[in-house]
Amino acid sequence: MSFNFLIRAGARLTMLLSKQRLAAKRAYVTAMLQVIGRALEAASQEDEVIRKEIAAFPENFLFEMKILPSGPSLALSKNARGEFDYLGYEPNRKPDLSLQFKHLNHAFMVLTFQEGTARSFTNDRVLVDGDVAYAVRLVRCLDRLETLILPKLLAQRALKAYPKVPLLEKVTGGARIYGRLALNFVR
Amino acid sequence: MTQSFYEFFCPVKLISGVAALEHVPYELSVRSASKPLIITDKGVRGAGLVDIALEAFAGGDLKVGAIYDDVPPDSSLDVVRRAAQLYRDKGCDSIIAIGGGSVIDTSKGVNILVSEGGDDLHQFSGAGNLKRPLKPFFVIPTTAGTGSEVTLVAVISDPEKGVKLPFTSHFLYPDAAIIDPRMTLTLPPHITAATAMDAMTHAIEAFTCMGKNPMSDAYALAAIKKISRNLIKVLDNPKDVAGRLELAEASTMAGVAFSNSMVGLVHSLGHSLGALCHLPHGVCMNLFLPYVLENNLDKIREPLAEILLALAGPEVYASTPADVRAEVAIAKIRDLRDDLHKRCNLPRTLQETGKVEQSQLEKLADMAINDGSIIYNPSQVSYEDALAVLKRAWG
Numbered sequence: 001m002s003f004n005f006l007i008r009a010g011a012r013l014t015m016l017l018s019k020q021r022l023a024a025k026r027a028y029v030t031a032m033l034q035v036i037g038r039a040l041e042a043a044s045q046e047d048e049v050i051r052k053e054i055a056a057f058p059e060n061f062l063f064e065m066k067i068l069p070s071g072p073s074l075a076l077s078k079n080a081r082g083e084f085d086y087l088g089y090e091p092n093r094k095p096d097l098s099l100q101f102k103h104l105n106h107a108f109m110v111l112t113f114q115e116g117t118a119r120s121f122t123n124d125r126v127l128v129d130g131d132v133a134y135a136v137r138l139v140r141c142l143d144r145l146e147t148l149i150l151p152k153l154l155a156q157r158a159l160k161a162y163p164k165v166p167l168l169e170k171v172t173g174g175a176r177i178y179g180r181l182a183l184n185f186v187r
Numbered sequence: 188m189t190q191s192f193y194e195f196f197c198p199v200k201l202i203s204g205v206a207a208l209e210h211v212p213y214e215l216s217v218r219s220a221s222k223p224l225i226i227t228d229k230g231v232r233g234a235g236l237v238d239i240a241l242e243a244f245a246g247g248d249l250k251v252g253a254i255y256d257d258v259p260p261d262s263s264l265d266v267v268r269r270a271a272q273l274y275r276d277k278g279c280d281s282i283i284a285i286g287g288g289s290v291i292d293t294s295k296g297v298n299i300l301v302s303e304g305g306d307d308l309h310q311f312s313g314a315g316n317l318k319r320p321l322k323p324f325f326v327i328p329t330t331a332g333t334g335s336e337v338t339l340v341a342v343i344s345d346p347e348k349g350v351k352l353p354f355t356s357h358f359l360y361p362d363a364a365i366i367d368p369r370m371t372l373t374l375p376p377h378i379t380a381a382t383a384m385d386a387m388t389h390a391i392e393a394f395t396c397m398g399k400n401p402m403s404d405a406y407a408l409a410a411i412k413k414i415s416r417n418l419i420k421v422l423d424n425p426k427d428v429a430g431r432l433e434l435a436e437a438s439t440m441a442g443v444a445f446s447n448s449m450v451g452l453v454h455s456l457g458h459s460l461g462a463l464c465h466l467p468h469g470v471c472m473n474l475f476l477p478y479v480l481e482n483n484l485d486k487i488r489e490p491l492a493e494i495l496l497a498l499a500g501p502e503v504y505a506s507t508p509a510d511v512r513a514e515v516a517i518a519k520i521r522d523l524r525d526d527l528h529k530r531c532n533l534p535r536t537l538q539e540t541g542k543v544e545q546s547q548l549e550k551l552a553d554m555a556i557n558d559g560s561i562i563y564n565p566s567q568v569s570y571e572d573a574l575a576v577l578k579r580a581w582g
């Protein structure tokens with residue numbers, strides 16, 4: 001009798017912990033998507049390499065990254081100045097490109113640098129809805145962003161190969177993006 | 188290189204070997220179908236391959252509803268619509284594709300329209316936009332290269348918008364692929380060589396790129412072995428039925444491998460070269476293969492060394508020091524290409540194609556780094572890297 005009670009209590013506790021873990025993961029992924037969205041917006045205003053990539057997207061190009069089945073998500077649209085605008089809401093039209101993680105945990109693995117972006121694609125954890133060439137460009141934008149704003153040790157885990165970026169370019173590029181990020185937040 | 192996660196799926200029934208075509212009526216009947224639309228092209232029909240199939244079907248309870256033989260090398264939405272209309276007009280209940288990549292892709296598009304209804308393929312473009320099984324669909328390949336008979340992808344041009352529409356869905360897999368040596372027996376030598384090198388590239392990229400996994404590895408190695416053992420034999424003796432069957436099976440096995448592991452930079456460059464200079468896909472694959480392997484060498488030394496066993500056999504493998512097996516594998520591929528160049532003028536460099544200008548290399552590099560397959564290449568490829576490979580491939 002008491003043994004069964006212990007088993008039931010243990011199972012209930014495990015479920016509770018598991019729910020809390022899931023909620024924590026969801027909160028982390030939601031926060032990270034916001035950071036990435038805003039950082040991409042800032043990078044599109046500051047970094048020439050990313051601006052060049054974005055130049056290939058048509059005006060009003062709408063990009064979404066979301067976690068199936070029901071979010072969280074981030075959305076960016078290209079404005080007339082050739083920069084990304086971070087949209088703090090779900091877009092009301094079908095995105096031109098949507099990258100969809102099949103499960104929250106898959107996004108969590110990428111956003112905690114346990115699994116690189118390319119590996120996540122290779123492991124078929126990400127669905128691409130839209131032109132694959134746009135997806136390839138977007139991945140390059142993310143790679144560039146990670147190279148500039150993350151410490152090398154972390155960026156190496158996210159990227160297929162860490163590019164040869166001069167220290168000065170990394171420091172000044174990263175500082176400009178962080179500065180713009182702060183400015184955008186204040187505005 | 189073995190990865191900790193993979194997916195593997197191939198629901199296509201393979202019917203392979205002597206008198207395989209004669210299985211079609213029975214296989215259709217178990218899917219409650221008896222009136223197929225045959226989709227093919229003028230070349231295949233002109234070569235008498237449709238007649239061979241019809242003769243084989245004759246003994247069974249099957250009545251061909253109609254034959255659509257107007258598929259061009261680059262299929263388009265219009266072609267799909269016309270074939271779908273013929274299917275409906277004749278009251279067909281299934282589709283048999285007899286041909287190569289374009290015919291198979293067209294047939295997949297036709298199957299979407301006749302199963303889902305309507306005339307608008309756009310709404311089904313992209314990944315996972317089909318939600319239910321389609322009509323019974325069989326494929327009889329007439330080249331031994333594309334592997335399209337075992338893939339879930341179709342690409343169809345929209346000439347009005349100037350884009351190629353990709354379709355990816357598990358429901359696009361054919362129900363059955365019929366590999367019959369009679370279908371490739373009359374392939375001319377240069378097409379035999381180019382398509383076999385297409386299959387070889389599928390297998391080698393499947394075995395060396397990021398998505399490699401134990402299942403795709405098994406198919407890839409077996410395909411490489413079959414092609415290396417039989418390609419030259421078949422070119423020496425084109426009527427070698429057993430050799431033709433080996434090449435056709437290898438092509439299908441390579442198709443199973445790459446559709447479950449994807450491909451890399453050879454395809455990124457090949458897709459770009461094909462689109463810009465209108466060179467056949469197999470020619471592009473043969474051309475870029477060794478240059479890309481050299482570019483990726485640091486990342487693929489181990490699997491490439493394993494490939495040597497399938498490429499050159501146990502004696503060469505055993506007598507080659509372990510630390511140079513990867514380089515020797517590339518050298519063997521170069522030897523094979525030299526042989527194919529000598530026998531059927533299959534180009535080994537961009538110059539040898541006679542259709543590429545040196546001024547196009549930069550455009551090609553730009554196109555290649557935006558091709559979807561670049562993601563799966565084991566080494567990171569920048570514009571400069573792609574251009575460097577192209578310059579080496581120039582010759």
